[in-house]
Structures are given as structure tokens and as C-alpha cells.
Amino acid sequence: MTSSDKNTDNIISDGSYVLVVLNEHKRWVTKVESGKQFHCHKGFIEFDEVIGKPYGIRIFTSKSTAVSIYKPLQIDFLSKISHSSQIIYPKDAGLILLYGDIKPGSRVIETGTGSGGLTSILASYVRPNGHIYSYENREQAFKTSTNNIKKLGLNDAITLKLQDAIEGFDEEDVDAIVLDLASPEEIIPHAYSSLRSSGTVSIFIPTYNQIERTYHELKEYDFGDIICFETIKRELQLKTNAIRPQTRIIGHTGFLIFARKRTKMVQK
Ligand SMILES: C[S@@+](CC[C@H](N)C(=O)[O-])C[C@H]1O[C@@H](n2cnc3c(N)ncnc32)[C@H](O)[C@@H]1O
Known part of the structure; x- marks a missing residue:
């Protein structure tokens, strides 16, 4: 020992x-x-x-x-999750935690919940004093994520809501907002009103045309420090005398956009 x-x-x-x-x-x-x-x-x-x-x-x-x-590890628990939709990949989740500045004590709004994969990751990082408010508009996904979160024992750090994010969020002054849904550009106005000034918005987005629309909306709402990138993970085959990249890799998951809420400039 x-x-x-x-x-x-x-x-x-x-x-x-x-x-x-x-x-x-x-x-x-x-x-x-x-x-x-x-x-x-x-x-x-x-x-x-x-x-x-x-x-x-x-x-x-x-x-x-x-x-x-x-x-x-936290990542191992993702294998326990039942799927109602594709859950976020670890390479993307890790960057959302860092660029979204999601840490112990953070209050975070997330939508859509999907299977609750990202919800459970976020919750385990904001504990013990932070909280995740997660919105989902599909009943089946809401049921699946409710069961998954219960199974993982994370209920104390998460409030799941069967509510359409298009209608807006109930919380105010949150530290971070995370969007993983088909039309994130429609949610930007609500993200702006629920975030505290200087708070972060993190957006997972699969296609270029969604980036175009979302970037336009972020600028309309005067978000600043906007960045967008893709991250590519290439795993190696670890075999003595044959260490090289794996033959098959996941070629694309999505892009990530991060931005900060600004408030009006103070007049001199
Ligand atoms: C790709 S999944 C999210 C996966 C999740 N991040 C995970 O790791 O398990 C997208 C989810 O967003 C939900 N959704 C789409 N539009 C929505 C809206 N307007 N309000 C709330 N949820 C929405 C969909 O029903 C779907 O379950």
C-alpha cells in the first residue's frame, strides 16, 4: 500500500x-x-x-x-448514458469548459439537453456550489436525460426543463451559456439577456452555414471577443514497433464558437 x-x-x-x-x-x-x-x-x-x-x-x-x-473518470461515465441524440465528444466538451470558463461555483444555462451528456460534464465541474439549468424541447430527450442524470447522481447540481429555448430563459445574470442545438442563432437574443456582463457563450455547431448565421447574430447583439475553430483529434495506434496514427478516425464533429457579452460603452 x-x-x-x-x-x-x-x-x-x-x-x-x-x-x-x-x-x-x-x-x-x-x-x-x-x-x-x-x-x-x-x-x-x-x-x-x-x-x-x-x-x-x-x-x-x-x-x-x-x-x-x-x-x-468523468469521461468513463459517458458510457453509462442512454442516447436520445448524439452526445458531445470529449474533445469539444473539454474546450467548452476552458473557453467558457466553467468552474466550481459557475451558474450555467445549457440548451438543448439531448441525452444529458454535456449536462453531466458541466455539472461535475460546477459542483459543489454552482448549478446547470438545462433546456430541452423534446419530451423523449427530456425523459432520457432525466434518467441519465439520476443514474449518475448529479440531480443536486442540475435543473432540467422541458421548455423551448426559443421562448427565452428564466434565469438572469448567469456566468455562462452553452448552446448545442440546430439553430443557435435564434437563441442569441435570449443568451444576451440572461448572461451577466462579461459572461461567456459557447456554441457547438456542425456546419459552415450555421456559423455564418450565428456569427451575424452575435455581432448584432454586440458580443465581443468572438472566436471560432475546429479541433481535430488523431489517436495513435500504440503497438510496439508499429506506433503510428490509427487508420480510422472521426473526421468531423463540429465547430466551436466562443464570445463574451459586452455592455454599452460609457459616454464621456
Ligand atoms: C445534439 S442534441 C444535444 C446533445 C447534448 N449536448 C449531449 O451532449 O447529450 C440537441 C438537442 O437540442 C434540442 N433542441 C433543439 N431545438 C431546441 C429548442 N429550441 N429548445 C430546446 N431544445 C432544443 C433537440 O431536441 C436535441 O435533443
């Missing part, structure tokens, strides 16, 4: 989640339940054998295959 293993946060307990990793392709997030087992095609492990042990241990399954038991 190392000194960090004595940290009770790093000890596997009954009811906690673990990430079981067999190899780079096979990994599962599962809930630890005393008296039960985790099964995969390489045998099973008894949860009682890992309860009380530090995260990061390696153990053998009933078929003598070694597996590693980690504490799941």
Missing part, C-alpha cells in the same frame, strides 16, 4: 462505481454490490474481493485473466 491508498476516497466501497479494464478495447463501468459478481467473457470477479481494496488494483477473474479496477 502507498500513502495515497490510505485515503478513504481511494478505497473501493459497497455501492461505489468501478471501471473494469481488460484491455484497450474492453472496459466496463459497473456498480459494486456486496454478494454479487461482475461477469464478462473472460470469467467473473466477486465484488466482495475488491471491497476495501484501493482503486487501481489488478486481480484475476475466475478464468485467470488479469483485469485492472480503476476509479472511473
Whole structure:
């Protein structure tokens, strides 16, 4: 045991989640339940054998295959989410957190909720004192995201609303607004009135024509410091004597636009 293993946060307990990793392709997030087992095609492990042990241990399954038991990362929990729409890709979510300045204590409005993928990421960063107000106009997506957020135990940091963002937002003076929906340009006036001055708007947008319309609207509403870019992730194949880019990659997810709310210039 190392000194960090004595940290009770790093000890596997009954009811906690673990990430079981067999190899780079096979990994599962599962809930630890005393008296039960985790099964995969390489045998099973008894949860009682890992309860009380530090995260990061390696153990053998009933078929003598070694597996590693980690504490799941935020990104691993996305695999637990049921989909009602495409969820945001991690490369885009990470940049929204940084450029949107979303941090502990932030009050954030998000629309559309979709499956709640981005909602859950945002919520885990604004905790413990911040809050996410997320708007969705499709009943099925609202139901799916409600279940996902409950499953992830994030209800305290999120208010989900079955409401069309076209009608405007109920909150005022929020720190950040995040838009991931088909016509973000229609929401810019509402984003402007609900943001505090100097607050951020972050927009995920799949096509060039949507950028054109949204950029025009951002300028109409006097948003400043507008930037737009695409980020491309190219994963490497990690194989001894054959390290090179993977043959297949995801070619395009979307573009990101970021801007800041300005208020009227003070007259001299
Ligand atoms: C691409 S999905 C969002 C995915 C989400 N970011 C995630 O990571 O799971 C877009 C969602 O926006 C919703 N939507 C579209 N227009 C809307 C509007 N005017 N108000 C509220 N939600 C809207 C759609 O129903 C859809 O569920």
C-alpha cells in the first residue's frame, strides 16, 4: 500500500462505481454490490474481493485473466448514458469548459439537453456550489436525460426543463451559456439577456452555414471577443514497433464558437 491508498476516497466501497479494464478495447463501468459478481467473457470477479481494496488494483477473474479496477473518470461515465441524440465528444466538451470558463461555483444555462451528456460534464465541474439549468424541447430527450442524470447522481447540481429555448430563459445574470442545438442563432437574443456582463457563450455547431448565421447574430447583439475553430483529434495506434496514427478516425464533429457579452460603452 502507498500513502495515497490510505485515503478513504481511494478505497473501493459497497455501492461505489468501478471501471473494469481488460484491455484497450474492453472496459466496463459497473456498480459494486456486496454478494454479487461482475461477469464478462473472460470469467467473473466477486465484488466482495475488491471491497476495501484501493482503486487501481489488478486481480484475476475466475478464468485467470488479469483485469485492472480503476476509479472511473468523468469521461468513463459517458458510457453509462442512454442516447436520445448524439452526445458531445470529449474533445469539444473539454474546450467548452476552458473557453467558457466553467468552474466550481459557475451558474450555467445549457440548451438543448439531448441525452444529458454535456449536462453531466458541466455539472461535475460546477459542483459543489454552482448549478446547470438545462433546456430541452423534446419530451423523449427530456425523459432520457432525466434518467441519465439520476443514474449518475448529479440531480443536486442540475435543473432540467422541458421548455423551448426559443421562448427565452428564466434565469438572469448567469456566468455562462452553452448552446448545442440546430439553430443557435435564434437563441442569441435570449443568451444576451440572461448572461451577466462579461459572461461567456459557447456554441457547438456542425456546419459552415450555421456559423455564418450565428456569427451575424452575435455581432448584432454586440458580443465581443468572438472566436471560432475546429479541433481535430488523431489517436495513435500504440503497438510496439508499429506506433503510428490509427487508420480510422472521426473526421468531423463540429465547430466551436466562443464570445463574451459586452455592455454599452460609457459616454464621456
Ligand atoms: C445534439 S442534441 C444535444 C446533445 C447534448 N449536448 C449531449 O451532449 O447529450 C440537441 C438537442 O437540442 C434540442 N433542441 C433543439 N431545438 C431546441 C429548442 N429550441 N429548445 C430546446 N431544445 C432544443 C433537440 O431536441 C436535441 O435533443
